[in-house]
Amino acid sequence: MGTVIMHNVVSVDGFIADANDDVGPLHEWYFSGDHPIIERAGEQYDHSGAGSGFRVSSASAEYVRSMWASIGTIVMGRTLFDLVNGWEGDPPAGDHVVVVSHRPKPEGWHPEASYHFVDDVTAAIAKAKKLAGDRTVAVNAGDVGAQAFAAGLVDEVAMDVVPVVFGSGKRYFGAIDGQHLLEDPHLVIQGDRVLHLKFKVRT
Template identity: 45%
Template sequence: MGKVMTHMTMSLDGFVADPDDQVGELFEWYETGDVSVPNPNETVSFQVDDASAQVLRELTGNCGALVAGRRLFDIADGWGDKHPAGAPVVVVTHRAPEDAAARWPTTTFVDGAEAAIVKAKQIAGDQDVTIASAAVIQQALDLGLVDEVCVSLVPVLFGEGIPYFAKLGRGHPLLDDPIVVQGRRALHLRYPVRR
């Protein structure tokens, strides 16, 4: 059985986007190297340093399903039904778009974070599930459904915006010591969640 992990690129002060949902300099690390990391979405390219390439390969190589929130899904226009992780997407939403089956045939729409993770685990089988939306990550942490928290920490300060972690309702989740990989323009951290 795979694990349930999170991954977001985050500013040093804890934000995954500015108040207008723009990532600004956060994704700069995806274009700062000579190593190309292929993905199934022809509109997205990754040209990273050696260390970041290894991190990307680890994050996407065993990803069997990705969970996203409706807000991120809408901003990305459903990634054209080809998420760069190369896995089917499960979207947390109260209502699927009317044209969902025609526009995004490999995407599943589910009401609620817990139901989305259950569905993603079914889709992923023995592979990992990656949660890639801040609000869904917060809910999944509160529900005790996350095995590993991954952060690509970028040296920029946003001052305000959409936080990676906020309003955790069930106390303080404890994490084990991180696995640390220094990349160019990003410090990659992987924290197993303590059980």
């Protein structure tokens, strides 16, 4: 089975959005460079931005491309699903999405998309790993990610840290209790207006 990575863009004080789910400037670095990070069928990476709205700096491009290419399944909560309408059935990375929710998939919503609604975090991670095979399972941070992390289901923590202070809002680690140790960062990349960090979870 592949690695389970908890991942999100985050402010320096640990927030992934404000109290109203507004991400403010957190994602600006995704669109301010000249290196596309998604390659669609028949299109090549170039410096024009063709084929993708996501364009990052040269410092971030190789890391983000390889990270996204490794993803087989995304695990997300119902709040994010509703906010982005499930990316209209076309996630930015991976072939499958598992949504942790007590409510079923909206009736008639993109029946062709490989989206699976599961009402338990442990079952959701198990489903996501089965779908991903040897590829990575990417768990969005916040409440769902924190539940998976607290349950010992996360192998690595990945943060794209943006130099902004929110002061309050939705926390990267949700409402997690107690102290949890990570290893020293095994990846540190300084991009433009973002710092990429990856930590293995200490077991």
